Amino acid sequence: MTGDPAAPTLATFAAMGVRNFDAFGSFESLVHQATVQNTDAENDGGCPGQCTGQRPALDTYLAKHYAPQDACHCWGGTAETLENSLADFALAQWGTRLGANVNSLKDRGGWWKNTFDPAVGYQRARKADGTWQPGFTPSTDVGFAQGSSATYTWMVPQDVSRLASLMNGAAVQRLDAFFHDENGNWAVKGGSALRYDPTNEPGLHTPWLYNGLGSAWKTQATTREIVDTVYGVGPAGLPGNDDLGTLSAWYVFAAIGLFPQTPGRAELLVGSPLFPKVDVRRSNGVHLTVEAPATSDANQYVQSLSLDGRDRAESWLPESFITRGGRIVVQMGAAPTNWGTAPIDY
CATH class of the missing domain: 1.20.1610 (Glycosyl hydrolase family fold)
Structure with a gap:
């Protein structure tokens, strides 16, 4: 801003x-x-x-x-x-x-x-x-x-671990309260200065911070909730001013199931892919493929992931994926798992 x-x-x-x-x-x-x-x-x-x-x-x-x-x-x-x-x-x-x-x-x-x-x-x-x-x-x-x-x-995507330490181990609980009301219901549509605001830039990265805190399944649940309830079709399909395409870009990333981890770098955080298959062909010839054949409204959670045929436990993809290309296959299911639960030291 x-x-x-x-x-x-x-x-x-x-x-x-x-x-x-x-x-x-x-x-x-x-x-x-x-x-x-x-x-x-x-x-x-x-x-x-x-x-x-x-x-x-x-x-x-x-x-x-x-x-x-x-x-x-x-x-x-x-x-x-x-x-x-x-x-x-x-x-x-x-x-x-x-x-x-x-x-x-x-x-x-x-x-x-x-x-x-x-x-x-x-x-x-x-x-x-x-x-x-x-x-x-x-x-x-x-x-x-x-x-x-x-x-x-929360605007510290470059040092999530240090921010979490300053919160004395309560970062996940505080994020939970940021996305839910006092009764535990989702509160991701905006309207409260204490909660997530999907209409403006300062907090758009926050649903993805769970990945860096060892709770990747909460990123998956939160981004799906936003995709399903905040965005729609027609003239009112966006939650606010698109600001040069920002809100649209957020939706595209969330639907693919990937999101840039930190400005200045090219690692991508993994969320909850919305489509069975997405092909991205960059103008420089790099080819990216995201496959999630079992994804559905019920199957929102990552069970496992492979990158170019090798199992990957981390809830993020290396820079080489976007700079040289690759293929990830994401196995989806109806229940949260401990995949990607190790905290990331950004």
């Missing part, structure tokens, strides 16, 4: 094997943008929705290691911190592939921790003097952009 979205976008393109653009020139430009404050960085024009300055108040961000809510010139300081951390992580991944020195960017990829308040267990707006914004509740949007702390706290 804010941050530097070109960085994770192009870094992911590069990781997935896209070659028809100036990778070195783009990388150098984005690193310059991330390290040298531009002339509009202190400009509040267009805020809060379309702030003029890319990497706003960059010098302050680099000095504090977070974007202060009261000195950011951005839509929300905490949202800016989270998205910049993700962008810098992606740039570091890209730079490593290009042979660049990315040590500082790697470090900056972890600055999301500087706006995580362990006292409340959530991401929280922080002032320039280091104190926390008063009046916190998980539903607050102070410090965030079209979203709440309850949603943005």
Whole structure:
């Protein structure tokens, strides 16, 4: 929603094997943008929705290691911190592939921790003097952009294991509460600042986080619930503003049963394939096949998976699958299993 979205976008393109653009020139430009404050960085024009300055108040961000809510010139300081951390992580991944020195960017990829308040267990707006914004509740949007702390706290796909450790082992239970109401019923259609919002970008990756927490079957159940109840046909088939195809793309990934794991990389998380067979033929000649012959409304859960004829216990696919091609066969069933239950150290 804010941050530097070109960085994770192009870094992911590069990781997935896209070659028809100036990778070195783009990388150098984005690193310059991330390290040298531009002339509009202190400009509040267009805020809060379309702030003029890319990497706003960059010098302050680099000095504090977070974007202060009261000195950011951005839509929300905490949202800016989270998205910049993700962008810098992606740039570091890209730079490593290009042979660049990315040590500082790697470090900056972890600055999301500087706006995580362990006292409340959530991401929280922080002032320039280091104190926390008063009046916190998980539903607050102070410090965030079209979203709440309850949603943005999960925006750390680059370091799920560290985020889980800060939640003191309760990450799975907290995700459960994010997707269900107080009575245990599904709550994935939006409308509550404390629950999953399928209509906007900040939390769209969260159903897939279960894979990194050793509960892959919960990703399968949650994505199927969203596919079945949130999306439909006709003019109202999308749950919200498609934003350049974002919501449509989410559906396509969920229907295939795969989802990008981390911006700047090309591993794919495995969900619950909706079709018996999907063939993807990339323009560079790479051929991907996903087969799930027994999938149905009842058979939503992965029982086992093979990649190019070899059994695979992990709930994710290696980068080679999307860069060189391959075939996965997913055996589906009606009951959850312990397939893919080992936590992933991203």
